[in-house]
Amino acid sequence: MENVTDKPKFKFPTEVVNLPSKGLIYPKDNPLSSGKLEMKYMTAREEDILTNQNYISKGIVLDKLLESLIVSKVNYNDIIVGDKNALLIASRVLGYGKDYSFRAQSKVTNRIEDFTIDLTTLNDKELKKKDLKEVGVNEFGYTLPTTNKLITFKLLTHGDEVSIAKEVAGQNKIRPGSNPEISTRLKYIITSIDGDSEKKTIREFVDNYLLAKDSRSLREEIKRISPDVELKYHGEDGEEDINIPIGLNFFWPDA
Numbered sequence: 001m002e003n004v005t006d007k008p009k010f011k012f013p014t015e016v017v018n019l020p021s022k023g024l025i026y027p028k029d030n031p032l033s034s035g036k037l038e039m040k041y042m043t044a045r046e047e048d049i050l051t052n053q054n055y056i057s058k059g060i061v062l063d064k065l066l067e068s069l070i071v072s073k074v075n076y077n078d079i080i081v082g083d084k085n086a087l088l089i090a091s092r093v094l095g096y097g098k099d100y101s102f103r104a105q106s107k108v109t110n111r112i113e114d115f116t117i118d119l120t121t122l123n124d125k126e127l128k129k130k131d132l133k134e135v136g137v138n139e140f141g142y143t144l145p146t147t148n149k150l151i152t153f154k155l156l157t158h159g160d161e162v163s164i165a166k167e168v169a170g171q172n173k174i175r176p177g178s179n180p181e182i183s184t185r186l187k188y189i190i191t192s193i194d195g196d197s198e199k200k201t202i203r204e205f206v207d208n209y210l211l212a213k214d215s216r217s218l219r220e221e222i223k224r225i226s227p228d229v230e231l232k233y234h235g236e237d238g239e240e241d242i243n244i245p246i247g248l249n250f251f252w253p254d255a
Contacts, residue, residue, distance in 0.1 A: 012040040014071050017090040019083040020124040020227035025138045025155065031074050033136065037087065038071040042095030050251055063158065065251075066091060077159030080138070082228035084158060086124065089229055092250060093119050100250065104233075104242050117233050117244065127227040139191060142221050144214040152192045153218070155226055160188050183207065186215065189222065 016036050023035030046068055055061040066084065067076050069091050079087070092100065101116045133139045138154045156164070164184055171180050186206045191197060193205050231244040 012043070012071075014038050014040045015090070015094060017087060018124070020086050020229060021080060021083050021127045022227075024127050024129055024132060024135050025080060025227075026078065027136050030078060031072055032078060032083075036072075037074065039069045039087065039090055039094060040071050042069065042091065046095065062088060069094070077157060077162070079158050080155045080227070081158070081161065082125070082127075082155070082226050085229045088246075089119055089122060095251065100244075102245055102249070104245060107241060108239055115233055115235075115240075115242065122232075123230045125226070125228045125230050128225070131225045140221075140225060142218060144211075145217050146211050146213045147209075149214075150194055151190055151218070152197075153189045153222065154191050155222070156185070156188060164188055182215070186210065186218070189218075 016038050019032070019035050019037065021035065023033040026032040046065055049055065049065050049068055050061060052061060052064070055064050063076070066087050070076070070087070098118050098120045099116055100119050101114060103112055103114055105111065106113045129135060131140060133141055133152065138157075139152050140154070141150070141152055143150050164181075168181050168184050171178055171184070183206050187199075187203050190202050190206065193201060196202075231246070233242040233244050234240055
């Protein structure tokens with residue numbers, strides 16, 4: 001006789017979420033290369049995560065939430081930031097529904113007003129295959145406009161963001177108020193300079209030779225090619241074009 005106690009009593013409903021990167025940036029042997037992730041609906045367990053003061057104080061509450069909701073067998077540290085943002089929107093929809101209300105300044109009336117958006121209507125800014133040096137490799141090419149240095153760079157993953165935060169915090173302890181975030185991020189983003197991929201070379205270049213004009217131009221190029229979710233509210237007439245704020249009530253509609 002079959003032992004019914006071996007069967008789970010409940011099965012969580014799940015949804016498949018499409019990634020803005022379409023999986024093009026991940027190696028073929030990485031499950032993320034499918035361009036999709038399976039996520040489960042939020043439960044009381046995830047609400048406990050959202051109210052965990054330890055997670056909140058450490059700034060990791062949303063990451064802990066996403067890790068709990070992702071069903072697909074993936075390494076969370078591998079996920080690039082734009083794809084993670086798509087998962088964040090999906091988790092809100094699966095947890096509290098598609099309608100999100102917020103207050104913002106209207107570009108039409110110039111007054112603070114209440115708006116409601118259907119989060120399922122947000123558009124993905126997808127990764128374009130032509131921008132990649134090679135499908136399955138997180139690497140892009142760019143020539144700095146002022147110095148004409150040929151560099152390669154990558155899009156940051158969650159794991160990179162964690163390492164950057166630790167390094168910046170460490171430098172701020174040594175030199176309080178130094179705020180080295182831009183330069184530190186660039187040291188992780190840039191992967192080679194004129195074919196030289198030595199980390200020492202990259203760090204020295206960023207600290208001593210990367211002109212402000214080139215730094216800004218590179219950051220604009222990264223913004224251009226990066227897959228993400230377009231957090232914009234346009235309204236029925238398309239006149240508003242408001243940046244959607246992600247605040248306290250994003251996960252707590254009644255807050």
